[in-house]
Amino acid sequence: MLEQEFKGKTAWQALDPAFLDRAPDGYGSALSFFSDAAFRFYLSAYMLADVDGKLDKHDPVFHLTHGLTDKGRGERVNPRRYGERTWFDEQGHKFAVFEREQAHAIVSYLELKRETDEFQRDEIDQAIANYWSERAEASAG
Structure with a gap:
């Protein structure tokens, strides 16, 4: 379902915020199910739509903060399956694909959101x- 809705959508800049907010199939859960590469590719569209106040179902802030809190550092994902892997480890792996400039944009977005999202x-x-501050300052690689 998710793959079908995003098939051929190769210009994230052209995506309608209403489409983003409801995909897939009206559930508005795409950010939870994207591959790491798709998350990285489409994230900018979601952040811009959010800044413009055009998202009701999606919450990019949650997806960029979950697991990176103090609690996430010690909270294990699924001990029976993944052993000692924490949410912090999981998110660090997911976000490792972001380049320094992208991480800097994420920090700017989160700083903007912190002013309006009490x-x-x-x-x-x-x-x-x-996580994000250090990631934004890390050398590109």
Whole structure:
């Protein structure tokens, strides 16, 4: 379902925010199910739509902060299956594909959102401090 809806959508800049917010199939859950590469490719479209106030179902902030909080550092994903792997490890792996400039854009987005999203402010601050700030300053590679 998700693959079909995004098939041929190779210009993220041209995607309609209404499409992004409901995909796939009206559920508005694409950010949860994208591959790491697809997440990286489409994330900018979601962040821009969010900044413009055009997302109701999707929450890019959650997807950029989950697991990167102080709690995420020690919370194991699924001990029976993944042993000692934490959410922080999991998200670090997922976000390793982002280049320095992309990480810098994510920090800017999160800093903007922290000013208007009181509910997620602590998670945003922790994710920036625990991961994104260092990632944005790391050498491209």
